[in-house]
Amino acid sequence: MDGRLVPGAGGAFETINPATEEVLGTAADASADDMDRAIAAARRAFDETRWAADHAFRARCLRQLREGLRRRADELRELTIQEVGAPRFLTFGAQLDAPVDDLAWFADLAEGYGWERDLGRAEPMGMPSHRRVVREAVGVVGAVTPWNFPHQINLAKLGPALAAGNTVVLKPAPDTPWCAAVLGEVIAEETDIPPGVVNVVTSSDHALGAQLTRDPRVDLVSFTGSTATGRDVMAGAAATLKRVFLELGGKSAFVVLDDADLRAACSYAAFAGITHAGQGCAITTRILVPRGRHDEAVEITAKALAKLGAGDPQDDRTICGPVISARQRERIEGYLELAAGEGGAFACGGGRPEGRDKGFWIEPTLITGLTNDSRAAREEIFGPVLVILPHDGDDDAVRIANDSPYGLSGAVHGGDVERARGVARRLRTGTVSVNGGVWYGADVPFGGYKQSGIGREMGVAGFEEYLETKAIAEGV
Structure with missing residues (x-):
């Protein structure tokens, strides 16, 4: 959190191997005050640094994150099998290797994206003007993720959100805290991502996700989980009219x-x-x-x-x-x-x-x-x-x-x-x-119709979920 590895104010909670019921160890149990500090750190990092403006730097940081995760692939593979119960063969695909490699695609996109579009001159109401459309980061993103594919979903939110210039508070599921905690560790120790840009808050308390959803300092909530919880996220976000991305259930x-x-x-x-x-x-x-x-x-x-x-x-x-x-x-x-x-x-x-x-x-x-x-x-x-x-x-x-x-x-x-x-x-x-x-x-947008969600994750469409559109007109 805010560039440092810190204990949770709530102590620690156990994480369990679902194949054996063995206690693997403990994870930091964050409190509501911890979440408040994480949101404040993300807000400062967005408002007071040049993170959002430096596309090339962000791309470099994402590539550093990819390489840091790849260096620890063997460790992460064993952790994922034990904490998630994921079959080993899947860790060579969507459970680990594929989402890690996908970070390179978002780094490339940050460098090559058309951040500004020139609409040329016009004379609306007889006033000569030169118009541009600029795309820029939304701000602070609250990411709430489930336990079933933790690396894939955590990185499917972090990759495009960071590439777009946002700062992020990630609240992972209590069932798989280590997968997210290691991600935070790699960011803090093996990348140049500035303090406060990414804050990973592990906790046994589901209410911290709701806190993230309601906080007015958060500009967008990206949630993956059940349709029932998605409704709650949407309702909580409505009070501050923040944007939501919801990837929900399916049959x-x-x-x-x-x-x-x-x-x-x-x-x-x-x-x-x-x-x-x-x-x-x-x-x-x-x-x-x-x-x-x-x-x-x-x-x-x-x-x-x-x-x-x-x-x-x-x-x-x-x-x-x-x-x-x-x-x-x-x-x-x-x-x-x-x-x-x-x-x-x-x-x-x-x-x-x-x-x-x-x-x-x-x-x-x-x-x-x-x-x-x-x-x-x-x-x-x-x-x-x-x-x-x-x-x-x-x-x-x-x-x-x-x-x-x-x-x-x-x-x-x-x-x-x-x-x-x-x-x-x-x-x-x-x-x-x-x-x-x-x-x-990485290049394919993913999301659903009807009660399966709102918006798209991955692909250019998923990247643009994390952008605002600004029109600028100059008198000429």
Whole structure:
């Protein structure tokens, strides 16, 4: 905080390995006063330094941060596996390496962006004027992040916010404080980022996120998390009319068309749906299959899920690790009970895996026999739980996929690529994968329709979320 590594006024709180329930250690437990000081430091750094004006310096600092994180990649990889429960293979992608490397893209963008646009001369109301449009930083950004992909989400906010010239107060989830704390340590010790520009506030108190949202010294809040909490963030920000970016929940559909390779599509749906124990907002958890091949699709998907299983995240072969906490496991189990009560059946899974007495585990699960009106098919479960639903052709598949309060992501698999692309265009979602295409990347905007959020993260669109627009006219 303010360029220094300091203890929390609230003492310390434990962080736990979700695969073993082992206490890994403690993290600084910040208080409301600590958060107040962090916001004040960010405000001073923005108002009293040239951070916002020096694009080249900011780009250099972002590259320093990237290199500092890369030097500690082995340490961060082990930390992420242990604290997040992330499967090892994912740390070579979206859980660590990819977001670290993405910082270079934002550094390049800061240097090459068109910060000023000349509109030329005009004579509005007969008064000769030369007009320019200038883009500049919003100010102090409050970033509130979840536990499921901590490096990816922390850096997806820090990268563009810093590249744009803002200062940041980062409040990470209490479940994964070390991932954020190490980030703060690297910034303080291995970069030239000035004191106060980045302030990482770890705390067991969720109220500190609300404090950040309401504080009038904060100009923008960037929040990733549940839709319910997103509503609270939006309401809290309304008192000071600050801007908000919200990346919220999802219940994304994986649409299998009748000309698709059913085995390949359903096997891929199984893999995608339970990666990182299904703990991803954009993961496709509703599988829509042709009604005439429903039973065959259930068999293929169930066998694939059973083969994948739930395993030790340290193992290179593991796809589905533990869920983050006992509380999250209980929430998922509540949905499994609900699904059974709604008339659903488990083609595989439906409980805790045998032989795992320690850790927070749920078997990869496939629910059949429900309709899209059921709660298990409509609400975000955030676990390795898939619901399979029949459709009666392309139009019906689109109708079912769009019949959701969410619109974050989706997938379409079909033999005719043009047909599959046409179905993808009709889905009311922010991202869509066609036949296994990967949309993730620093240059790709990510966000949702409907109750999946407001605004975009990543890409030029995500960078511009952190900018204001100023018009300047000079008399000539």
